Amino acid sequence: MDAYDIFKKLTKGLTFKRPVLGVKNNQQKTKQETLKQEIEIKKEELSDFEDVAEIENDLENSQPSSGSEEEELELVDGVKVGKKKRGKKKKEITEDLKKKLIQEEENRFRNEHGIKAVGRHIPPALKDFSDLTVRYNVPQALVDTVTQCGYSEPTPVQRQAMACMLEDRQIVACAPTGSGKTAAFIVPLLHTLGTHQGGPRALILCPTRELAHQIYREALRLSASTQLRVTVVKNLKESKVKEREATFRKSDIVISTPNRLCYLLNQDQVNISLEKVRWLIIDEADKLFEGSSEQESDFRQQLEQIMCRCGPKRLIAMFSATHTPPVARWSRRHLRGLVNVTVGQRNAATSLVEQQLLYCGNEDGKLVAFRQLVQQGLKPPVLVFVQSKDRAKQLFKELIYDGINVDVIHADRTQAQRDNVVRSFRVGRIWVLISTELMGRGIDFRGVNLVINYDFPPSAISYVHRIGRAGRAGHRGTAVTFFTQDDVVNLRSIASVMKQSGCEVPEYMLKLKQDSNKRKRLLKKAPHRDKISTILEKPVKRKLEEGKDSNVNSKDTEKIKNGKHKKQRKIDGTKENGARISTSQKENKRKKIKKNKNIKLAKKPKSGS
Numbered sequence: 001m002d003a004y005d006i007f008k009k010l011t012k013g014l015t016f017k018r019p020v021l022g023v024k025n026n027q028q029k030t031k032q033e034t035l036k037q038e039i040e041i042k043k044e045e046l047s048d049f050e051d052v053a054e055i056e057n058d059l060e061n062s063q064p065s066s067g068s069e070e071e072e073l074e075l076v077d078g079v080k081v082g083k084k085k086r087g088k089k090k091k092e093i094t095e096d097l098k099k100k101l102i103q104e105e106e107n108r109f110r111n112e113h114g115i116k117a118v119g120r121h122i123p124p125a126l127k128d129f130s131d132l133t134v135r136y137n138v139p140q141a142l143v144d145t146v147t148q149c150g151y152s153e154p155t156p157v158q159r160q161a162m163a164c165m166l167e168d169r170q171i172v173a174c175a176p177t178g179s180g181k182t183a184a185f186i187v188p189l190l191h192t193l194g195t196h197q198g199g200p201r202a203l204i205l206c207p208t209r210e211l212a213h214q215i216y217r218e219a220l221r222l223s224a225s226t227q228l229r230v231t232v233v234k235n236l237k238e239s240k241v242k243e244r245e246a247t248f249r250k251s252d253i254v255i256s257t258p259n260r261l262c263y264l265l266n267q268d269q270v271n272i273s274l275e276k277v278r279w280l281i282i283d284e285a286d287k288l289f290e291g292s293s294e295q296e297s298d299f300r301q302q303l304e305q306i307m308c309r310c311g312p313k314r315l316i317a318m319f320s321a322t323h324t325p326p327v328a329r330w331s332r333r334h335l336r337g338l339v340n341v342t343v344g345q346r347n348a349a350t351s352l353v354e355q356q357l358l359y360c361g362n363e364d365g366k367l368v369a370f371r372q373l374v375q376q377g378l379k380p381p382v383l384v385f386v387q388s389k390d391r392a393k394q395l396f397k398e399l400i401y402d403g404i405n406v407d408v409i410h411a412d413r414t415q416a417q418r419d420n421v422v423r424s425f426r427v428g429r430i431w432v433l434i435s436t437e438l439m440g441r442g443i444d445f446r447g448v449n450l451v452i453n454y455d456f457p458p459s460a461i462s463y464v465h466r467i468g469r470a471g472r473a474g475h476r477g478t479a480v481t482f483f484t485q486d487d488v489v490n491l492r493s494i495a496s497v498m499k500q501s502g503c504e505v506p507e508y509m510l511k512l513k514q515d516s517n518k519r520k521r522l523l524k525k526a527p528h529r530d531k532i533s534t535i536l537e538k539p540v541k542r543k544l545e546e547g548k549d550s551n552v553n554s555k556d557t558e559k560i561k562n563g564k565h566k567k568q569r570k571i572d573g574t575k576e577n578g579a580r581i582s583t584s585q586k587e588n589k590r591k592k593i594k595k596n597k598n599i600k601l602a603k604k605p606k607s608g609s
């Protein structure tokens with residue numbers, strides 16, 4: 001008996017069914033054609049993808065294979081081979097591919113806008129503001145208010161951060177200065193909080209009172225179509241604390257510095273509940289987390305206290321133009337389901353600001369360089385940063401007598417004075433504003449044309465924020481940073497930031513040795529600098545005579561040589577002959593300057609037209 005006979009005996013009584021090949025093949029053909037068409041469409045859609053070939057391959061593999069493999073073989077009744085399983089697999093593959101394609105499309109869109117988002121199941125970035133209504137049912141009235149504010153399309157950080165917050169995702173967002181982070185967190189708050197209920201449901205923390213007021217103004221503008229109430233916590237006298245409690249209870253969104261909020265929370269006679277708080281926003285997060293370990297723990301303790309008072313379901317969103325390791329560590333540990341959103345390169349300066357470094361030799365050279373800039377013609381508004389309150393006062397004293405329309409802001413000025421100065425600078429009454437680091441963070445003065453770092457910034461992060469007061473919301477600006485021999489320690493890091501944002505810097509600056517201990521010390525304590533005073537021009541004069549300082553122009557040289565500068569610029573309250581200038585004399589002088597300024601201001605529109 002050969003093999004054939006054995007097979008015959010074994011299979012006696014069994015039937016073998018063959019499908020009607022013609023019908024099956026026709027079905028296959030149409031399926032194959034549809035799939036081919038699908039591939040063509042996908043190919044077109046994905047023409048600019050790098051991995052077209054890979055996707056194409058996947059799609060090809062998902063086609064039913066031809067010929068006998070597709071045939072259905074039934075050995076015994078009810079037992080069929082292969083077909084069902086293959087169909088399921090095919091479906092899975094197609095769905096996977098669909099997801100992959102959508103994901104690829106989302107990533108392509110993010111790349112186009114310089115958005116990087118890290119985390120699980122990241123919501124797609126908004127294509128435009130109408131997506132708010134389509135995807136998240138944000139009322140049209142709110143979207144209309146946003147566009148009425150002049151925001152025709154979302155900025156990159158708004159595209160990603162708004163989507164995340166509207167899906168209740170905790171985020172840490174890092175985007176350049178002036179890129180609209182404030183609206184990025186306010187709009188989602190206005191929608192998610194819904195109607196007015198009383199009792200704060202969102203808290204916004206930021207490092208300075210000025211910034212708190214600015215956020216408040218933006219929130220007021222954007223909430224025009226809603227019933228929500230926004231409050232900013234002010235510095236209060238004991239007698240008014242109770243009043244504040246009532247306002248607090250009626251508010252939906254509360255904006256404050258951590259110090260003020262905790263002060264209020266710790267008052268015995270005040271009963272404030274944060275139970276209903278759903279969102280806790282930390283603006284300028286890295287600033288609040290920065291400093292010596294003592295300060296750092298200060299904010300952490302405050303944050304812990306605030307978080308404990310909030311309900312268990314509260315969510316946290318952190319925003320800043322710069323991102324530092326303490327923020328990264330804290331957020332990783334405390335924020336579940338975190339999405340890290342970064343726009344552009346982390347800790348980079350805005351590309352809208354043209355940056356320059358100016359070597360001034362020494363402290364005397366800075367004043368000369370400043371006056372030189374004034375002579376060349378400053379285009380206001382101009383912001384000037386110095387390292388301390390004392391230096392701010394000294395520089396103000398110098399410039400006020402130069403007839404420059406200048407004012408100064410620092411922590412020693414009263415709240416009313418600070419408010420007044422900010423208001424005047426905003427409306428153009430003041431052209432040059434001297435400030436300490438106080439104004440370095442978050443403050444949005446429209447159209448600042450020039451930032452002068454009179455004193456070198458203590459770190460690259462501080463530099464990024466200071467120069468970021470110019471070049472906001474798409475407008476261009478300039479930043480000039482003075483430096484002397486004392487600033488070489490930090491020069492390389494600032495030069496690197498400049499290089500990164502496309503500015504030209506001398507190669508040697510990028511190769512300078514960095515003394516990290518010295519840099520750390522400088523961060524804690526600003527370097528000692530000579531007083532800003534014209535009297536210090538004597539050494540400059542000496543240098544000029546020796547032809548050493550290249551930053552002083554011939555006019556200055558002449559003035560200094562002729563001793564005219566002494567008459568023009570009153571030195572530290574004394575006359576050339578050393579006699580003190582009386583207060584009334586000073587007052588007269590101030591009045592005269594003020595009068596001149598008014599004349600200048602009155603002339604401004606004329607010259608502008």
Ligand SMILES: Nc1ncnc2c1ncn2[C@@H]1O[C@H](COP(=O)(O)OP(=O)(O)OP(=O)(O)O)[C@@H](O)[C@H]1O
Nearest residue numbers: 151153154155177178179180181182321442444473
């Ligand atoms: N979508 C938008 N389109 C145009 N302008 C916008 C848009 N969103 C915000 N702005 C404007 O951009 C400017 C800067 O916004 P904002 O102060 O929120 O910046 P920021 O990113 O918080 O900056 P910083 O890091 O310095 O605090 C504001 O004047 C604001 O009105």
